[in-house]
Amino acid sequence: MLIAVTRPEEDAGPLTAKLAAMGHAVVMAPLLAIRPREEISIPALKWQALAVTSANGIRALPRGHGLTQFRTLTVGPQSMKAAEAAGFAAEAHGGDVNGLAAFIRAELDPKAGPILYLSGAETAGDLAAQLAAAGFDCRRVVLYDAVPAETLGAAGQALRAGRIDAVLLYSPRSARIWRGLVEQEGLTAGAARVAHLCLSRNVAAALPEGWNSAVSASPDEAAILRLLEQSGRTL
Known part of the structure; x- marks a missing residue:
């Protein structure tokens, strides 16, 4: 699967390595600098x-x-x-x-x-x-x-092409920024079908109703990666 990683660049390295070890491809979408x-x-x-x-x-x-x-x-x-x-x-x-x-x-x-x-x-x-x-x-x-990102960059291009399978969201603020940039770039219809895997219910609540979203069992990275594995079986 192609996973959009939304964490700041400073935090993304260990996560992208874990995703690669799980067999996933990654597109970077740092929503905060x-x-x-x-x-x-x-x-x-x-x-x-x-x-x-x-x-x-x-x-x-x-x-x-x-x-x-x-x-x-x-x-x-x-x-x-x-x-x-x-x-x-x-x-x-x-x-x-x-x-x-x-x-x-x-x-x-x-x-x-x-x-x-x-x-x-x-x-x-x-x-x-x-x-x-x-x-x-x-x-x-x-x-x-x-500081919030101004565009989705490469992730926006991948989303427009229908290539992104899942997005990992770790905070309500990052979820709001993702939603705003998706709407700004005219990608709402495509984004609604992507699996949005959220660290907590508060994160999921920042997304529009009707978007495909799921919440990890606990607020930690191990749980959200388990959720990704579970979601991968149904995508």
Whole structure:
């Protein structure tokens, strides 16, 4: 099958390798470009833990940040691997923002010190608000912007030719961008027939009614790849 990979270029490498190992071809359709911010200021506090909901939250850290000494809680395997590669002793919990917030509420003590939340400008959920409601002192530092694509590029050409079998969508924002670009390029009818494999129900909800979509059993890459295997048997 030909699979459209919509992740930013920084995140797409391991996924495309897995798809190739499964026997699939890939067309790149990065819907977001990661732009690290300059002159980031991180308070020099004794953090109880760092919370990271994206691998880009680690990659965008400025040099000399001095944060590797603190416990680091990531949202899943990909962000954990990025943190480990950067020298952090990282753990993965929850699978998404809500799951990570639930883990922190259950396992950490609001009185044990502040939480540093490393994030992009736009997030799928409000981790800081959830932790604040539970009594935590959570300080959010925005490290990067995720800039939306202006065209579908090669993926648009493949979609126009009826060659794309499935699209992998990982966030409600990326689903909205995909939908908008499909409509902008006049490809709505063709896109409606393609299998849109979504990481969560919130992702699927960003697509138009009537589009072919399915939701993975859990919000992680292994689950969405299992869903791809299941979908491949019916395509």
